[in-house]
């Protein structure tokens with residue numbers, strides 16, 4: 005895979021409720037020239053979401069077919085529940101064209117991608133929360149999630165935070181400080197993109 009790649013893939017991970025979605029939305033505004041690939045998921049579409057925006061919502065059978073056809077760069081069952089997968093083709097195509105790609109994945113996705121994408125084309129960023137209590141409060145504030153789902157997310161959060169130091173960068177997402185978190189991630193992306201000699 006390595007010879008043809010020229011670009012850089014930025015992977016952003018972190019526990020549920022830490023503000024990854026907000027960070028990615030801000031990055032899309034800041035860097036409209038970068039590639040923000042959509043992932044495939046079997047989870048239900050939520051109110052306000054649009055198919056093809058962040059995810060392509062598919063059935064479990066379609067997802068299985070995708071696995072069998074080798075369409076995924078990585079895939080994982082997240083929060084012991086739904087399946088999520090990044091598609092190989094759009095990411096590799098963009099990297100072959102020397103583009104910058106930014107995608108959110110869970111920590112399992114981070115491990116899988118680290119195994120297949122050469123280090124010089126990959127930058128990994130973990131967004132950290134102050135405590136699981138703060139995350140819980142944020143998830144609860146969003147509302148609408150059943151108790152079981154909140155429990156599953158907190159369980160994943162505890163596991164994910166254990167691997168934070170395996171990432172290239174760790175960025176704090178402190179209470180009411182999302183703009184600072186966005187700025188820290190933006191700076192990492194600018195620095196790493198320049199270091200790789202790629203166009204911003």
Ligand code: 5GP
Nearest residue numbers: 043079080082088089090108109110112113
């Ligand atoms: P949500 O359903 O709240 O949008 O996302 C749930 C979790 O799935 C988040 O931790 C997010 O990072 C993760 N996720 C989103 N897309 C992908 C993907 O393509 N691959 C993997 N492994 N995880 C993903």
